[in-house]
Amino acid sequence: MIISYEFAGLQQYEKAVKDPVFYVALRNNMLLISLFIPGSICLGLVIAMLLDIVGGKVESALRALFLLPFSLSFVVTAAMWAWMYNYTFGVANTLLSLLFRGLRVNWLGDPNIAILSIILALVWQFSGYTALLFSAGIKSIPAEQLEAAKVDGASTLQVYLHVIVPQLKPWVLSAFVVLMVFALKAFDFIYVLTNGGPGVSTYVLALLMYRRAFFETDFPYGAALATILLSVVVAVVVPYLVSSVRRR
Amino acid sequence: MTNLAKAIAGAFLALFALSWLLPFWSVITTALKDEIEVRTTVPIVPPSNPTFVPFVKAFDSLKTGLANSLTFTLLATIFSTLIGSVNGYVLSRVKFKHSDVIFLMLSFGIFIPYHAVAIPLIMVTSRLGLFNSILGMALVHSIYGIPICTLFFRSYLDELPSSILDAARVDGADDLTIYARVVLPLSWPAFIVTAVFQFTSIWNDFLFGVILTKGENQPASVVLANLLGTTSAEWNVQMAGTFLYALPVIAFYLLLSKYLIRGYLAGAVRG
Numbered sequence: 001m002i003i004s005y006e007f008a009g010l011q012q013y014e015k016a017v018k019d020p021v022f023y024v025a026l027r028n029n030m031l032l033i034s035l036f037i038p039g040s041i042c043l044g045l046v047i048a049m050l051l052d053i054v055g056g057k058v059e060s061a062l063r064a065l066f067l068l069p070f071s072l073s074f075v076v077t078a079a080m081w082a083w084m085y086n087y088t089f090g091v092a093n094t095l096l097s098l099l100f101r102g103l104r105v106n107w108l109g110d111p112n113i114a115i116l117s118i119i120l121a122l123v124w125q126f127s128g129y130t131a132l133l134f135s136a137g138i139k140s141i142p143a144e145q146l147e148a149a150k151v152d153g154a155s156t157l158q159v160y161l162h163v164i165v166p167q168l169k170p171w172v173l174s175a176f177v178v179l180m181v182f183a184l185k186a187f188d189f190i191y192v193l194t195n196g197g198p199g200v201s202t203y204v205l206a207l208l209m210y211r212r213a214f215f216e217t218d219f220p221y222g223a224a225l226a227t228i229l230l231s232v233v234v235a236v237v238v239p240y241l242v243s244s245v246r247r248r
Numbered sequence: 249m250t251n252l253a254k255a256i257a258g259a260f261l262a263l264f265a266l267s268w269l270l271p272f273w274s275v276i277t278t279a280l281k282d283e284i285e286v287r288t289t290v291p292i293v294p295p296s297n298p299t300f301v302p303f304v305k306a307f308d309s310l311k312t313g314l315a316n317s318l319t320f321t322l323l324a325t326i327f328s329t330l331i332g333s334v335n336g337y338v339l340s341r342v343k344f345k346h347s348d349v350i351f352l353m354l355s356f357g358i359f360i361p362y363h364a365v366a367i368p369l370i371m372v373t374s375r376l377g378l379f380n381s382i383l384g385m386a387l388v389h390s391i392y393g394i395p396i397c398t399l400f401f402r403s404y405l406d407e408l409p410s411s412i413l414d415a416a417r418v419d420g421a422d423d424l425t426i427y428a429r430v431v432l433p434l435s436w437p438a439f440i441v442t443a444v445f446q447f448t449s450i451w452n453d454f455l456f457g458v459i460l461t462k463g464e465n466q467p468a469s470v471v472l473a474n475l476l477g478t479t480s481a482e483w484n485v486q487m488a489g490t491f492l493y494a495l496p497v498i499a500f501y502l503l504l505s506k507y508l509i510r511g512y513l514a515g516a517v518r519g
Contacts, residue, residue: 046260047261049257050257050260050261050264051261053257054254054257054261058258058261062261065265065269067505067509067512068268068272068501069271070512071501071508072452073451073469073493073494073497074454075454075469075473075490075493076490076494077271078476079275079472079487079489080272080274083271083483083487084271084274089286089291089483090291091274091290094290094292095292124268128268129512132512136513156250156253181359181361185362187454188454188469191454191458191473192454192473192476192477195477213367214366214459219367222366222367223367225363226361226366226367227364229361229363229364230360230361233359233360233361233364238356241356242352245348245352245355
């Protein structure tokens with residue numbers, strides 16, 4: 001690897017501004033932030049509440065089932081979803097065509113749909129994790145509070161929406177930070193599932209950095225992209241860490 | 249809770265459970281089918297004539313990768329857990345000037361995107377002669393595991409009653425003696441949580457493998473990704489490979505999910 005260490009100002013960052021794929025990647029990271037994060041938090045909340053209502057052995061068995069994908073490698077889950085989304089054989093299209101008279105979706109082959117398919121699969125992988133966090137939050141709420149609300153005539157739904165959910169705020173915050181960092185640095189799953197395709201439609205910043213640095217051996221530009229990625233992560237994580245240390 | 253609410257919740261959960269199981273089901277059924285059946289039936293349908301040939305083929309392609317992964321995962325799990333234990337003890341119990349700042353900087357290491365260190369990492373491992381080697385992978389994973397391991401041990405030791413350590417201190421024991429005689433034997437639950445967490449996350453890693461290794465030295469994650477990319481027709485072999493690579497983590501999960509869950513919770517709340 002031969003690299004010139006001469007100062008080049010912002011030359012490498014100008015490359016990013018002129019790189020059309022950089023904007024595709026930015027848009028996809030933004031889509032992950034605006035769809036994957038709320039999706040995983042909402043589904044996690046719903047699952048945690050349903051588990052809490054059911055209770056007992058079913059609760060802990062199902063919680064373990066929902067968490068299982070989170071403990072697996074992204075290479076494994078991407079392989080699973082490549083097969084789930086297969087146009088001819090995949091489970092997704094098999095079920096769709098049964099339910100809606102032969103409807104088939106080109107999950108990974110349509111450039112407008114592929115990124116959404118990725119987000120859906122990631123919500124599947126992460127919702128068990130957010131559900132675990134929220135379950136722990138629900139368990140930490142004193143039982144007397146819930147009893148009191150019920151004595152006042154609140155329905156099950158009201159207890160959850162007005163008593164439990166507001167108290168989960170710190171748990172939602174830590175889930176948000178973990179999901180945010182993931183949404184910014186997402187790589188393995190997309191690399192294996194679509195490798196940025198079709199075309200460049202599912203590129204994200206980390207994949208663009210990898211391709212530019214290691215495939216096209218443009219290390220300086222790759223380093224600039226890595227720095228952009230790092231700056232955004234710093235901007236999200238450092239305030240959170242500082243505030244959590246202050247709280248101790 | 250009313251019975252109606254329970255019934256409705258149960259119905260929804262059954263639906264969710266089904267959609268969580270389907271991807272696993274379609275991996276297993278496909279991995280047990282021969283080539284003809286893969287192309288004539290959908291994965292929802294179980295194999296009519298189960299065969300283990302895809303597993304044999306997949307194991308043949310993956311075995312070197314699996315051995316590589318196992319070697320550096322074990323080494324790095326041991327090193328990072330031990331270092332984390334010492335760090336956690338010092339940052340929780342010894343305390344010194346600016347120890348909070350050091351902990352803060354260390355905590356950032358948990359969130360650092362590996363892409364940000366990828367290029368320097370290649371340069372450093374090359375200089376050390378550890379590029380494209382199992383030992384290099386073990387070293388890199390040990391180092392990048394230190395922050396989360398430290399966090400686990402510090403959180404655990406923070407909750408230990410200080411009277412235990414104070415008693416030893418009154419008896420005139422120094423920090424090192426207290427660590428070896430008191431802290432170490434008491435921290436076995438933290439050791440299990442940390443080791444299980446580290447084993448699964450190092451085993452699952454893809455990026456370090458793909459940038460730091462080539463050919464014979466690639467970990468199972470990278471070999472599997474290559475298998476998925478190249479032989480696009482042989483879905484049964486690909487799914488068998490996916491199952492084989494996931495197997496150690498699934499086994500850990502079934503046996504020790506309690507500890508893994510503790511790790512996930514500790515990693516998130518204190519962040």
